[in-house]
Amino acid sequence: SKIEEKLFQDRYRVDSGRPHIKIKDPDHCTECLEKQCTICCPAGCYTKEDSGKVVLVTDGCLECGTCRIICQDSGNLDWEWPRGGFGILFKFG
Numbered sequence: 001s002k003i004e005e006k007l008f009q010d011r012y013r014v015d016s017g018r019p020h021i022k023i024k025d026p027d028h029c030t031e032c033l034e035k036q037c038t039i040c041c042p043a044g045c046y047t048k049e050d051s052g053k054v055v056l057v058t059d060g061c062l063e064c065g066t067c068r069i070i071c072q073d074s075g076n077l078d079w080e081w082p083r084g085g086f087g088i089l090f091k092f093g
């Protein structure tokens with residue numbers, strides 16, 4: 001599709017060992033009924049495991065902020081912008 005063709009043009013620099021989003025309390029995610037992050041993240045960074053755990057891999061994060069808003073009330077996400085030079089590098093034109 002068109003959007004995938006566009007996304008393919010972006011580049012991502014992983015800041016190894018320094019994910020810019022962290023789950024504070026994994027048990028809270030296990031107990032969370034909605035787990036909206038596993039549905040709404042456009043980059044598929046959140047995966048629901050059969051055990052009920054949520055696994056977060058921030059590689060490929062588009063920095064859209066959706067998960068930050070979804071999970072705001074719980075306060076369970078530690079959400080920062082990536083350090084300068086890391087993260088998504090959008091290519092325009």
Ligand code: SF4
Nearest residue numbers: 041061062064065067
């Ligand atoms: Fe996914 Fe957006 Fe959250 Fe990044 S900021 S993990 S792309 S929902």
